[in-house]
Amino acid sequence: MYSGPVKIETLFDKSPAKLTERISDEQANQLSEVYKSAKEAHSQQYGEMSLTRIASKSVVLAQQLAKLPDLRDGINPAEADALGSLYERIKGMEFPNDFTLMPENKRKAEKTPGMTTHHVRLRWRSQEQLPYHGTVKIEDMYVLGNLEMNSIVPIDFEASDKVTLLNKTERTAEIGIEGLLGKGDSDGLDLIFSSSNMTRLTIRLDANYDVEIPSDATNLELDKTLDFQTILDQAIEQGLKHGDFRYSPSLEALMWHLMDNKDPGSIASSSIKDFTMKVWDGMDGQRWSDPNQVILRLNDPELVALYMSGHFGYRTTYKPQDFSTTIKTGIGDCKAYAIVACEAMSRASYDHFLFTMDPQSPRGHTICVFRQDSGELWTLDNTRHGLSGPYESESQIKRAFNYPNAMSLKETLYQIFFRFR
Numbered sequence: 001m002y003s004g005p006v007k008i009e010t011l012f013d014k015s016p017a018k019l020t021e022r023i024s025d026e027q028a029n030q031l032s033e034v035y036k037s038a039k040e041a042h043s044q045q046y047g048e049m050s051l052t053r054i055a056s057k058s059v060v061l062a063q064q065l066a067k068l069p070d071l072r073d074g075i076n077p078a079e080a081d082a083l084g085s086l087y088e089r090i091k092g093m094e095f096p097n098d099f100t101l102m103p104e105n106k107r108k109a110e111k112t113p114g115m116t117t118h119h120v121r122l123r124w125r126s127q128e129q130l131p132y133h134g135t136v137k138i139e140d141m142y143v144l145g146n147l148e149m150n151s152i153v154p155i156d157f158e159a160s161d162k163v164t165l166l167n168k169t170e171r172t173a174e175i176g177i178e179g180l181l182g183k184g185d186s187d188g189l190d191l192i193f194s195s196s197n198m199t200r201l202t203i204r205l206d207a208n209y210d211v212e213i214p215s216d217a218t219n220l221e222l223d224k225t226l227d228f229q230t231i232l233d234q235a236i237e238q239g240l241k242h243g244d245f246r247y248s249p250s251l252e253a254l255m256w257h258l259m260d261n262k263d264p265g266s267i268a269s270s271s272i273k274d275f276t277m278k279v280w281d282g283m284d285g286q287r288w289s290d291p292n293q294v295i296l297r298l299n300d301p302e303l304v305a306l307y308m309s310g311h312f313g314y315r316t317t318y319k320p321q322d323f324s325t326t327i328k329t330g331i332g333d334c335k336a337y338a339i340v341a342c343e344a345m346s347r348a349s350y351d352h353f354l355f356t357m358d359p360q361s362p363r364g365h366t367i368c369v370f371r372q373d374s375g376e377l378w379t380l381d382n383t384r385h386g387l388s389g390p391y392e393s394e395s396q397i398k399r400a401f402n403y404p405n406a407m408s409l410k411e412t413l414y415q416i417f418f419r420f421r
Helices: 025-037 040-059 059-066 079-088 097-109 229-242 249-259 272-283 291-297 300-310 323-329 332-349 394-400 414-420
Strands: 115-123 130-140 148-155 162-168 172-181 186-196 199-204 209-214 220-224 352-357 365-371 375-379 387-391 408-411
Touching: 025 209, 040 059, 040 079, 040 291, 059 079, 059 229, 059 249, 079 249, 097 394, 115 148, 115 199, 130 186, 130 332, 148 162, 148 291, 172 186, 229 249, 229 272, 272 300, 291 332, 300 332, 300 375, 300 408, 323 332, 332 352, 332 365, 332 375, 332 414, 352 394, 352 414, 365 394, 375 394, 394 408, 408 414
Parallel strands: none
Antiparallel strands: 115 186, 115 220, 130 172, 130 199, 148 186, 162 172, 199 209, 352 365, 352 408, 365 375, 375 387
C-alpha cells in the first residue's frame, strides 16, 4: 500500500562532509595508484573520492549521481572508473549557478505534467544571395500547455538581420526572422524552451517552406545533436525535477555509457530522451535481466509506457501475477500490465491504485491510476490509451475507457492478490 514518498538515502546523507571536502591533486594521485594496484579492493574508496571531486565542481551533479542505484549498492571497478572518467571530463567545465534555480523551474513544470526543456538549433542556407523573411512557430499541443521561452539566440546573423518575438501565449510562440543571405551562407536560431512532449515546431520562409521537426528536407538543415555538457545539464535537470524520491534514468544511462568506455559524443542525440533510449538499446540485455532493477529504473510514467508497449504481449492469466513474472515472461493480461505499472509507480513514490471497471463482467478492464506531482490523475494500461491524462475524476476515466455506467473497484496491490486468492 502506498504510504507516501520515500526519500532516497545516499552516501552524502550518511557522510555530509564529503560534499564539501577538498581533495588535493597529490592525495588523488596517491589513491589512484593504490586503486590501480588492486581495483576490486579499493573501488569503493576510489569511487567515493571521485564523487567528492565531482562535488567540488558541482554539488548538484554529485548529489544526483549518488542517488543512482548502481552506486548505492556499492561501487565496483567499472563504476569507479566511470566516475573517475566523468571527473576528468568536467574538471575544466564551468557549472553555472542556474542549477540552484531548478526547484523554481520544477514548480512551474508541475502545472503541466510531462514538461520538458527542448533545445533546438535551426539553420537555413541559400545557394545564391537572397533576402528572406519568415516565422518560426512553436505550438504546445497539450491541452493545458504552459509554454515558456527560455532563450532565442541568433546564429551568424549580420547587424541588419532581425529576430523578433511576435506573439507569445500559454501554448504558442511565434518568432519573426528576416535578413539577407550571401551565396552559400547560412543563418540560424538556437532555441531553448519548456513545453510538453507533444510540441510541434514549424518554420516558414518566403519560399513557402513548411517543415515540422523532424525533417529530411534539403532546404532546411536541422542540427539538434546535443553536446556532452547539454546531455549532462539536462540529466541533472531531470533528477532535480524528480526531487528526493526518484533518480535520473538519463544520468544512469550516461554512467552506463562511460562504464562501457564510450564517448557520450559518439551518440548523435536530438534530446536527452533520445540519448537515453539509444544507450538503453531497446531495454534489453544483461542490465535489464533483473526485474527488481528494471522496476526501479522505470521511475517515470512515460518510461513505464514505453517499456510495456515494447516488451509485453497479451495472454489471459485469470489470476493476477507478480510484476517480476510479467517482466521475465513478457506476457500477461490487463491485470498483469496494471500490476507492473502500479509497482513501478509505488517504487517511484507516486500515489497510485489499481482501478477495475466492470469487475463482475468478463469484459471488465483493470488499469493503473496514479497522481502526477501536480495532483492530476493519469492512467497506464495495455490498450491504445497507454499513458493518458489528465483526468479530473474516476468517472471521467470510466467515460474515456467506454465504461461510463459500469461499477468500478479501487484496490491496492495487496488487495487484488487477496481478492483472487
